[in-house]
Amino acid sequence: MADRRCSTLGGLTPLQVTRPKSFDWVASRGECGLMDVISPGVPPGSDVAHLAMLGYEPYKYYTGRGAFEALGAGIELEPNDVAFRCNFATVSDDGTVIDRRAGRISNEDAKILSESLNGIRLTRSSDVEVLFKHTVEHRGVLILRDEGLSRFVSDVDPHKTGVKFLHSKPLTDSSAAKKTADALNEFVEISRKVLTEHEVNKRRTKRGQPPANIVLPRGAGTLPVIEKFPMKFGVKAVVIAGGAVYKGVCKAVGFDVLEVKGATGTVDTNLDAKMRAAINAIKVYDVVLVHIKATDIVSHDKNPTKKVEIISKIDAAFSTIISEVNLEETCIVITSDHTTPSEVGEHTGDPVPVALYAPGARYGNVKKFDEISCAVGTLGRIRGVELMSIIMNYLGKVPMYGE
Amino acid sequence: MADRRCSTLGGLTPLQVTRPKSFDWVASRGECGLMDVISPGVPPGSDVAHLAMLGYEPYKYYTGRGAFEALGAGIELEPNDVAFRCNFATVSDDGTVIDRRAGRISNEDAKILSESLNGIRLTRSSDVEVLFKHTVEHRGVLILRDEGLSRFVSDVDPHKTGVKFLHSKPLTDSSAAKKTADALNEFVEISRKVLTEHEVNKRRTKRGQPPANIVLPRGAGTLPVIEKFPMKFGVKAVVIAGGAVYKGVCKAVGFDVLEVKGATGTVDTNLDAKMRAAINAIKVYDVVLVHIKATDIVSHDKNPTKKVEIISKIDAAFSTIISEVNLEETCIVITSDHTTPSEVGEHTGDPVPVALYAPGARYGNVKKFDEISCAVGTLGRIRGVELMSIIMNYLGKVPMYGE
Numbered sequence: 001m002a003d004r005r006c007s008t009l010g011g012l013t014p015l016q017v018t019r020p021k022s023f024d025w026v027a028s029r030g031e032c033g034l035m036d037v038i039s040p041g042v043p044p045g046s047d048v049a050h051l052a053m054l055g056y057e058p059y060k061y062y063t064g065r066g067a068f069e070a071l072g073a074g075i076e077l078e079p080n081d082v083a084f085r086c087n088f089a090t091v092s093d094d095g096t097v098i099d100r101r102a103g104r105i106s107n108e109d110a111k112i113l114s115e116s117l118n119g120i121r122l123t124r125s126s127d128v129e130v131l132f133k134h135t136v137e138h139r140g141v142l143i144l145r146d147e148g149l150s151r152f153v154s155d156v157d158p159h160k161t162g163v164k165f166l167h168s169k170p171l172t173d174s175s176a177a178k179k180t181a182d183a184l185n186e187f188v189e190i191s192r193k194v195l196t197e198h199e200v201n202k203r204r205t206k207r208g209q210p211p212a213n214i215v216l217p218r219g220a221g222t223l224p225v226i227e228k229f230p231m232k233f234g235v236k237a238v239v240i241a242g243g244a245v246y247k248g249v250c251k252a253v254g255f256d257v258l259e260v261k262g263a264t265g266t267v268d269t270n271l272d273a274k275m276r277a278a279i280n281a282i283k284v285y286d287v288v289l290v291h292i293k294a295t296d297i298v299s300h301d302k303n304p305t306k307k308v309e310i311i312s313k314i315d316a317a318f319s320t321i322i323s324e325v326n327l328e329e330t331c332i333v334i335t336s337d338h339t340t341p342s343e344v345g346e347h348t349g350d351p352v353p354v355a356l357y358a359p360g361a362r363y364g365n366v367k368k369f370d371e372i373s374c375a376v377g378t379l380g381r382i383r384g385v386e387l388m389s390i391i392m393n394y395l396g397k398v399p400m401y402g403e
Numbered sequence: 404m405a406d407r408r409c410s411t412l413g414g415l416t417p418l419q420v421t422r423p424k425s426f427d428w429v430a431s432r433g434e435c436g437l438m439d440v441i442s443p444g445v446p447p448g449s450d451v452a453h454l455a456m457l458g459y460e461p462y463k464y465y466t467g468r469g470a471f472e473a474l475g476a477g478i479e480l481e482p483n484d485v486a487f488r489c490n491f492a493t494v495s496d497d498g499t500v501i502d503r504r505a506g507r508i509s510n511e512d513a514k515i516l517s518e519s520l521n522g523i524r525l526t527r528s529s530d531v532e533v534l535f536k537h538t539v540e541h542r543g544v545l546i547l548r549d550e551g552l553s554r555f556v557s558d559v560d561p562h563k564t565g566v567k568f569l570h571s572k573p574l575t576d577s578s579a580a581k582k583t584a585d586a587l588n589e590f591v592e593i594s595r596k597v598l599t600e601h602e603v604n605k606r607r608t609k610r611g612q613p614p615a616n617i618v619l620p621r622g623a624g625t626l627p628v629i630e631k632f633p634m635k636f637g638v639k640a641v642v643i644a645g646g647a648v649y650k651g652v653c654k655a656v657g658f659d660v661l662e663v664k665g666a667t668g669t670v671d672t673n674l675d676a677k678m679r680a681a682i683n684a685i686k687v688y689d690v691v692l693v694h695i696k697a698t699d700i701v702s703h704d705k706n707p708t709k710k711v712e713i714i715s716k717i718d719a720a721f722s723t724i725i726s727e728v729n730l731e732e733t734c735i736v737i738t739s740d741h742t743t744p745s746e747v748g749e750h751t752g753d754p755v756p757v758a759l760y761a762p763g764a765r766y767g768n769v770k771k772f773d774e775i776s777c778a779v780g781t782l783g784r785i786r787g788v789e790l791m792s793i794i795m796n797y798l799g800k801v802p803m804y805g806e
Contacts, residue, residue, distance in 0.1 A: 360407035360408050360409070360410075360744060360746065360747075361407070361408065362407055362408060362416070362753065362774050362775055362778075363408070363775075364775050364778055364779070365775075376779055377778070378437070378774075378775060378778040379778075379784075380437060380778065380783055380784030381783070381784065382443060382784070386442070386443040386444065388444075389442070389443055389444030389445060389752065390443050390444040390752070391444075392444060393443075393444035393445070393446070393751055393752035393753065396747070396749075396751075398444050398445055398446055398752050399446070400445075400446040400447070400448050400750055401441050401445050401446070401447060401448060401451050401461065401465075402441075402447055402448025402449070402450045402451025402452065402454075402461070402465060402468065403448040403449070403450055403451075403468040403488075403622050403648075
């Protein structure tokens with residue numbers, strides 16, 4: 001949701017143009033501030049951003065995206081597993097990447113291909129077990145399972161077309177990193193053969209569709225070793241989100257995941273269903289995290305006008321939260337996990353506005369929820385990793401240090 | 404002094420209701436801000452809070468409450484000593500705690516009982532020397548003295564009635580922790596016999612008073628190993644306080660302690676005597692720290708109205724400081740060591756307002772000393788551990804780093 005001043009919006013931010021009534025309500029009755037989700041100037045990835053906002057020092061606890069993606073896809077990870085995000089892609093005979101999404105392959109085709117990769121046997125790295133699961137469209141998750149593996153290996157995905165796919169390399173001197181890179185490269189090699197000869201791809205080629213003839217793994221990750229959120233703060237917590245990674249990070253720290261019908265993680269997500277689910281969940285859980293992806297999508301698409309429209313829709317849906325929860329015993333926080341300026345189209349390191357309503361909260365003179373107004377709020381400028389402690393303090397859940 | 408917005412005060416904080424003239428004077432001519440005494444959201448204990456505000460990183464230097472309490476009680480601690488806060492209490496034959504204060508035993512009785520415990524010999528832990536000193540009412544301090552002891556042992560005091568007193572356990576695998584827990588348990592065992600058979604308790608029982616038949620130690624602590632405050636900043640410093648712990652922390656870091664008649668650490672403390680003592684002390688010392696406990700006491704009692712009254716009294720007493728010190732060469736700082744919301748009744752992790760007058764200080768537009776007004780001051784949001792360095796900078800006492 002957070003943005004910069006947009007020239008196409010008359011020098012205002014999308015939030016300033018929208019003037020969302022329900023967010024302004026929280027801002028005017030809550031503590032406001034700006035938050036550096038990671039640290040000043042550092043653009044946060046969605047995974048690290050959430051880890052920080054849940055109270056985990058990101059530079060200490062971040063162990064790569066792959067594990068969060070796998071958890072979000074419903075895979076039960078074991079402590080030694082190394083997980084990768086994967087794309088089905090199209091490469092030429094010499095390995096040049098032609099299409100990183102294999103012509104936006106359908107869920108049906110990708111699912112059948114995934115089944116042919118799940119459980120395949122490696123011969124050189126014969127001790128390493130292979131699990132593969134399709135998630136959405138061209139995306140999937142690869143797990144390498146064995147003792148003595150490492151997440152410190154480079155990506156196979158070159159992250160662009162027109163160049164050859166990469167051979168994974170160990171990023172440390174450890175034998176574990178070498179073993180993992182070897183297994184990963186062998187998986188890519190074998191899977192390429194399996195895919196090339198697969199019926200689905202023969203049919204695709206006949207139909208003029210680009211064959212999904214390779215899997216490009218990236219973002220190696222392992223489960224972070226952390227004190228789980230419910231233990232740390234003595235609360236029951238649940239996440240409502242469309243995207244796999246948000247569910248994955250929350251699951252990794254011990255949240256339950258509430259699957260809501262119509263929560264797609266796209267611009268067409270069912271906002272009302274998510275809000276309704278949140279209102280019901282807060283009756284059972286101490287903490288409910290709702291993530292809405294749509295503002296980020298239109299920001300990546302560089303569409304400030306569409307962003308105003310999306311914010312307006314979220315505002316309308318969110319107003320039911322304010323009108324239905326018991327405000328005498330509920331704390332409400334609105335923020336973004338990062339800034340995505342809609343005239344830039346990428347995550348940036350600008351701080352994000354945050355507003356925190358709680359009974360007794362020391363609200364100040366801020367009346368509007370946006371990137372400029374919140375800067376003079378009573379929260380001042382905080383870090384992402386501090387947010388949960390500030391919230392939990394209002395809930396009386398932070399133990400005293402000292403006597 | 405710091406609080407939240409109180410529903411019983413029309414949604415204002417006690418400081419906002421009181422509008423203390425002398426504090427507002429400091430705020431309008433000084434730098435203002437909010438201070439996270441430990442870190443955002445973390446409720447500070449009084450001991451850790453003072454350690455931080457005196458410039459010592461609390462997570463690095465805090466070594467338990469006991470040592471501060473012992474120093475505050477005038478005991479000269481040795482580097483290896485492990486000190487405990489203790490209560491005289493009443494337990495039944497099976498060890499169930501009936502009264503954690505032994506019927507708020509008188510100073511006279513507690514003093515006599517303490518003398519019977521000071522220097523008692525342990526038989527199993529025969530190398531460990533025992534010192535015991537009465538402080539106020541039911542309170543005392545226990546010192547275990549020997550080489551190779553550890554503060555990492557659990558409390559004997561269960562912190563509530565209706566349950567049995569606890570056996571201290573080592574909290575680490577070290578032999579020192581085991582040795583300390585053993586000695587502590589033996590002390591409790593022997594002292595229980597001594598107390599049960601003591602004439603004072605026989606008399607108390609006859610009179611229908613609960614016998615002080617056990618000592619319940621808690622809060623094991625050792626002297627922190629630190630560079631002393633006078634060395635660190637090149638200043639002479641003194642503390643004026645009623646409560647033992649404030650004097651203890653200051654003494655541990657090298658402050659002198661000025662005992663002021665009538666400084667009781669209660670709501671009836673002699674505020675004028677403390678202010679007068681401060682005005683005299685600043686002629687001899689570079690730094691004078693005055694601690695006033697009364698606002699915290701009425702906050703624990705959940706009495707916002709009484710808090711307004713207390714703040715008003717402190718304000719009146721404090722005004723003599725402003726009128727009598729030489730403002731051309733004096734720096735004046737007002738703050739709290741933690742927030743105790745008077746509708747919550749416990750320390751919370753909300754930041755505290757701080758105002759710092761100094762000649763040449765970059766004061767801004769804040770005119771009022773309270774939790775909301777100070778948030779937009781020129782200090783911004785700072786940490787407790789940074790405060791002393793900011794003060795010492797105005798005194799020209801912080802050495803340059805680099806050339």
